[in-house]
Amino acid sequence: MSAAAPGRLVPARLGTAVGARGLLACAGQAWRAQFVFRAATWSGIIGATLQVVLVMLVWTAVYGARTEVAGVDQRDAITYAVLGAVVAIVFQPFVYDTLYGRLRTGAIAFDVMRPLSAVPMTLAQQAGAAAAQLPAAGIALGVGLLLGALDAPGSRLSGLAFALSILLGFTLAQILNFMIGLVGFWTLEVSGAFHIYRMFVQFSSGALIPLWFMPDWLSGGLSLLPFSSQVFVPLTIYVDPAPGMHTLTALGVQALWVLVLAVLAALLWRRAIRRLVIFGG
Amino acid sequence: MIRAEHLVKEFSRPRRVEGRLSGIRSFLSTQKIVSRAVDDVSLQVDDGEIVGYLGPNGAGKSTTIKMLTGILVPTSGHIEVEGIVPWQDRRANALNIGAVFGQRTQLWTDLPLRESFELISRLYGLDRADFRRSLDQFVDLLDMGPFMDTSVRSLSLGQRMRGDLVAAMLYRPPVLYLDEPTVGLDVVAKVRIREFIAEQNRTEGTTVLLTTHDIADIEHLARRVVIIDEGRILYDGDLASLRTRYAPYREIVVRAPQVPEDLRVDGPELTGTRPDGDDLLATFRFDPEVISAPAAIQRITSALEVTDITSREPGVEDVIRQIYLDGEARR
Numbered sequence: 001m002s003a004a005a006p007g008r009l010v011p012a013r014l015g016t017a018v019g020a021r022g023l024l025a026c027a028g029q030a031w032r033a034q035f036v037f038r039a040a041t042w043s044g045i046i047g048a049t050l051q052v053v054l055v056m057l058v059w060t061a062v063y064g065a066r067t068e069v070a071g072v073d074q075r076d077a078i079t080y081a082v083l084g085a086v087v088a089i090v091f092q093p094f095v096y097d098t099l100y101g102r103l104r105t106g107a108i109a110f111d112v113m114r115p116l117s118a119v120p121m122t123l124a125q126q127a128g129a130a131a132a133q134l135p136a137a138g139i140a141l142g143v144g145l146l147l148g149a150l151d152a153p154g155s156r157l158s159g160l161a162f163a164l165s166i167l168l169g170f171t172l173a174q175i176l177n178f179m180i181g182l183v184g185f186w187t188l189e190v191s192g193a194f195h196i197y198r199m200f201v202q203f204s205s206g207a208l209i210p211l212w213f214m215p216d217w218l219s220g221g222l223s224l225l226p227f228s229s230q231v232f233v234p235l236t237i238y239v240d241p242a243p244g245m246h247t248l249t250a251l252g253v254q255a256l257w258v259l260v261l262a263v264l265a266a267l268l269w270r271r272a273i274r275r276l277v278i279f280g281g
Numbered sequence: 282m283i284r285a286e287h288l289v290k291e292f293s294r295p296r297r298v299e300g301r302l303s304g305i306r307s308f309l310s311t312q313k314i315v316s317r318a319v320d321d322v323s324l325q326v327d328d329g330e331i332v333g334y335l336g337p338n339g340a341g342k343s344t345t346i347k348m349l350t351g352i353l354v355p356t357s358g359h360i361e362v363e364g365i366v367p368w369q370d371r372r373a374n375a376l377n378i379g380a381v382f383g384q385r386t387q388l389w390t391d392l393p394l395r396e397s398f399e400l401i402s403r404l405y406g407l408d409r410a411d412f413r414r415s416l417d418q419f420v421d422l423l424d425m426g427p428f429m430d431t432s433v434r435s436l437s438l439g440q441r442m443r444g445d446l447v448a449a450m451l452y453r454p455p456v457l458y459l460d461e462p463t464v465g466l467d468v469v470a471k472v473r474i475r476e477f478i479a480e481q482n483r484t485e486g487t488t489v490l491l492t493t494h495d496i497a498d499i500e501h502l503a504r505r506v507v508i509i510d511e512g513r514i515l516y517d518g519d520l521a522s523l524r525t526r527y528a529p530y531r532e533i534v535v536r537a538p539q540v541p542e543d544l545r546v547d548g549p550e551l552t553g554t555r556p557d558g559d560d561l562l563a564t565f566r567f568d569p570e571v572i573s574a575p576a577a578i579q580r581i582t583s584a585l586e587v588t589d590i591t592s593r594e595p596g597v598e599d600v601i602r603q604i605y606l607d608g609e610a611r612r
Contacts, residue, residue, distance in 0.1 A: 107386065
């Protein structure tokens with residue numbers, strides 16, 4: 001059985017390298033699908049740029065003549081706001097048609113009979129779709145830089161820690177987006193759930209308003225949730241001029257959330273797929 | 282080879298509670314209704330065989346196929362496809378099987394058709410040269426050149442179905458499940474797909490399990506049929522003996538200016554009359570085991586003044602309709 005029978009084009013089992021190439025192809029497919037509708041691509045770019053310009057204007061106006069509000073420097077607040085807007089474009093896109101679309105058309109049945117597991121396939125597609133937001137985010141970021149809205153990281157070490165932190169944040173965002181997609185196994189319709197989640201997460205992750213400016217009870221509560229690890233933690237590290245133990249702790253908490261949510265997502269997926277295999281596609 | 286033994290699949294759903302607040306009470310109720318979609322089905326499809334799997338809507342055909350593909354886990358029973366238990370080892374099974382579900386598509390809707398094939402070739406780890414050779418051959422056979430660069434959502438049903446067939450066969454799986462591959466297609470498209478399936482079966486020795494509501498698909502492709510209703514197998518055997526077993530009757534239709542209402546013929550039985558122009562068409566049926574055709578005709582013509590006479594054997598379609606109707610009557 002191990003050797004390919006005559007006339008057979010595929011092996012009895014796929015190797016790791018082949019599997020990895022398959023996943024890459026999934027990501028590439030999802031990436032290309034994002035650029036199919038040219039108008040949507042352009043409106044994405046324009047929307048992202050507009051958002052960066054607007055948050056910059058708003059925060060400049062909020063500060064007015066003051067250089068510091070609630071102990072936060074004006075430059076830091078604007079840098080944070082612009083980065084927050086850019087990050088949200090990639091982390092919390094309007095894309096929920098990877099798993100959701102497959103569920104609605106019933107194509108999910110085919111996904112569970114592929115030589116690759118459906119979870120890595122879905123995640124690869126999600127990552128591809130998220131990566132497709134990069135051009136829009138990049139242009140928005142460029143505009144922010146041109147307008148002088150963006151300062152360099154608080155220190156060289158902050159920059160390094162930020163790079164790691166934003167990766168963890170991205171992972172976290174992907175896991176959470178995946179879990180929202182799984183809701184569709186029970187409801188068959190996730191666009192509503194996704195819109196609510198998106199609004200909630202933009203607020204609670206600190207992408208819209210930094211947690212610094214929230215009343216203590218609210219920021220305290222939100223920092224106990226995994227959402228703040230998506231955006232607020234990396235951006236706080238970015239503007240932090242003196243990283244230290246607290247930076248390591250913040251990174252540790254992010255890693256912990258990644259772990260906990262990955263396990264939760266796996267459990268949820270097991271239940272979802274059981275639903276599929278027991279009740280049919 | 283596909284082998285299924287004593288396959289059972291039960292679905293349970295919450296029992297609906299009647300009366301006041303039935304919505305909430307149904308939601309809270311833990312009572313379940315269990316229904317058997319597939320009930321003790323055993324069947325074997327040998328290498329290189331095409332078997333037609335027939336049954337009325339809701340008979341359990343798709344449920345069986347979903348279990349064979351590994352999507353559904355059977356409640357009990359054993360399945361082996363090419364020596365693999367599908368639901369236990371979905372990934373290894375995936376490399377051995379291809380599937381077309383006519384009512385849904387496995388293609389990626391937003392991108393050009395070509396891209397779906399490209400992705401499938403990567404998912405199955407196809408060699409580039411093999412992939413190109415396979416694809417070129419399929420595109421040629423199914424005349425798909427003109428729409429390879431059209432996005433899947435803009436394809437016609439017939440084009441999409443051809444795309445789905447190729448997607449299922451690109452990696453040349455030894456086993457193919459076709460669940461209504463001709464549903465909704467026009468005659469030309471149907472014939473094209475039938476010929477393609479027959480060709481693949483002949484040249485590659487592909488084992489095919491085919492469900493359809495178009496008996497012509499079966500007559501063109503399958504020598505053997507399995508008929509299922511209410512989850513149970515009613516018939517498993519070749520198409521020719523299906524007719525003799527379930528429809529032993531032959532029919533004689535005569536054209537006559539008049540047919541007396543109380544007409545009695547010894548042997549052939551009058552089953553109905555209907556007007557046709559100025560005349561009447563009367564249908565008689567007889568069992569050739571009991572009375573020969575010439576004798577039957579002779580008795581009819583001596584009892585009735587006829588202007589024309591035709592004899593016909595019931596088609597497979599009639600036979601299957603009869604089996605479905607018998608099933609409905611039992612319910």
